[in-house]
Amino acid sequence: MNYEEAMNFIQNTNKFGSVLGLDNIRELLERLGNPQDQLRVVHIAGTNGKGSTLAFLAGIFRESGYRAGRYVSPASFSYEERFRINEENISKKDLCFYMEKIKNVAEEMVKDGLSHPTMFEIETALSFLYFLDKKVDVVLLETGMGGRLDATNVVKKPIATVIASIGMDHMQFLGDTLEKIASEKAGIIKEGCPVISYDNTKEVNEVIKNKAKQMHAKVTFVNSAGIRVLQESLNGESFSYRSSDGRWYEKIEIPLLGRHQINNAALALETLNVIKNYYCISDFQTEDGMRKTIWRGRIEILEREPMVICDGAHNPDGAKSLLSFLQNNFTNQRLIYIMGVLSDKDYEQMVQILAPAADKIYTVAPDNPRALSSRELCNCISKYHQNVEERQRLAECLSEVRQKAEKDDVIIICGTLSFQNELINQ
Structure with a gap:
């Protein structure tokens, strides 16, 4: 199989859609020798912050x-980016x-x-095979939905399960309340495996506590x-942290922007504390890994004059985090949005949060088969904001906005x- 054939094969599996359930992936992995059972896995679920939390952990492991x-998933810049070891993509x-x-096998x-495996099932299986053959020390595994x-969730015995921030998303599949969604997320908790959780709302925390108790799992x-915020700036954040077991981190510096990233970093630190018996990682390596973390497209500054920021927030909680960052850093500057969304997201609530x-x-319409048309989004926004115009594609719109903007304006692509x-070639 050459590269073109491989891409044709995986793209053709789109027709099988997304299927929730474990029977098919279990059968696929059984026929492949169950590689997942031979790996050390940190498994994370959540609405927002999963990728950032794992990016912090990946940075620490790399520096150690x-x-x-x-x-x-999804990948941002190339298909091969979906399968990474220490920031290096799988080879073609x-x-x-x-x-x-x-x-x-399919x-x-x-x-x-039997049913043909879906795209996500194939990619999940591929990642296990690849990581096992390459003898990785840990798999940082993020749920899809x-x-x-x-x-x-086919992994039977992770060394830790992690629950990130939980909010309203994928309600048609996961439920229409935070408690129902939390129950689905907490489904990754395994018998006797330690759980580390973001400090969510009281109701969500209770769901996680109850599930952990049911599974005889200690929850942190x-x-x-x-958390004590030391500095928030456009160059990064720094904070001190006293962990749940009393451990003191005097000063942690992170390059990712926004107050929410400090909370994600604290979740990564708590996870590291729980799994520390498996690895030898010093405080210096922890601090260095945090400081060198790479995670593109999360409140990322692309240019400075005028300021151009890209953020991948795609649900109401993500929109709230972006708004908080903008209000904290650009109180007296004009904010110009270039906005595009996917049609299956709660985009109207996102608009209500961000538009004022x-x-x-x-x-604009993102280059994605699930994209909402720029006209439909424009009509939605016009209910909450008077100064909105429709364009077709991001590249042309960004070029136009750059030319019109003053040097102190802030352009937000979100x-x-x-x-x-x-944005690669912009």
């Missing part, structure tokens, strides 16, 4: 000399090798009267009261992670 594997040669192996499953019925929550702070809003790939 360990090999950390991550399956990242390896990708073709594993894709062909899985294709053969065809056998269909011949035996939910947790209980997500394909990644981020100590929100132990803007001076001008342009709408609404979906799909924009990252479109």
Whole structure:
């Protein structure tokens, strides 16, 4: 199988859609030798902050000399980016090798009267095969959607399960209340495996506590009261932290912007405390890894004059975090949004949150089959903001806005992670 054939195969699996449930992925992995059972896995679920938390952990492992594997979905800049070891993408040669192996097994499953694996199931299986062969020291595994019925939940015995920030998203699949969504996310908690959780709302925390108790799992929550913000700026954040077990971190510096990233960093620190017996990681390596963390497209400053910021916030809680950052840093500057969204997101609530702070809003359609048209988004925004105009694509719109903007203006590209790939050549 060459690269073109591999890409055709995986793209053709789109027709099988997204299927919640573990029967098919279990069968696929059984036929592949159950590679997931031979890996050390940190498994994380949540609405927001999953990727950032794992990015912090990946940075720490990298600076400590360990090999950390991550399956990242969706990818931002290339397909190979989905399968990474210490920030290095899988090679096209390896990708073709594993894709062909899985294709053969998938065809056998269909011949035996079983369902063809979905794209996410194939990619999950591929990541396990790849990470096992490359002898990674840890797999930082992020759920795709939910947790209980997500394909990644095939892992039987992770060294830790992590619950990130929980908010309203994917309600058609996960439920229409925070408690229902939290219950689905908490479905990754395994018998006797330690749990580390973001400090969510009281109702959500109770769901996690009850599930952990049911599974005889010790649960550790981020100590929100132990966070002391030392500095917030456009160059990064710094904070001190007293962990739940009383450990003191005097000064942690992170390059990711926004108050919410401090909370994600604290979640990563608590996770590290829980799994420390598996690895030898010094305080210096922890601090260095945090300071060197890389995670593109999360309140990322692309240019300074005028300021151009890209943020992948794609649900109401993400919109709130972005708004908080903008209000804290640009109180007396004009904010110009270039906004695009996916049609299956709660974009109207995102608009209600973000629109009042803007001076001008342009709408575009992301390069994604699930994109909402720029016209529909413009019509939605017009209910909450008078100064909105429709454009077609991001590149042309950004060029126009750059030319019109004053040097002190702030241009914010937001609404979906799909924009990252479109910004590569801008």
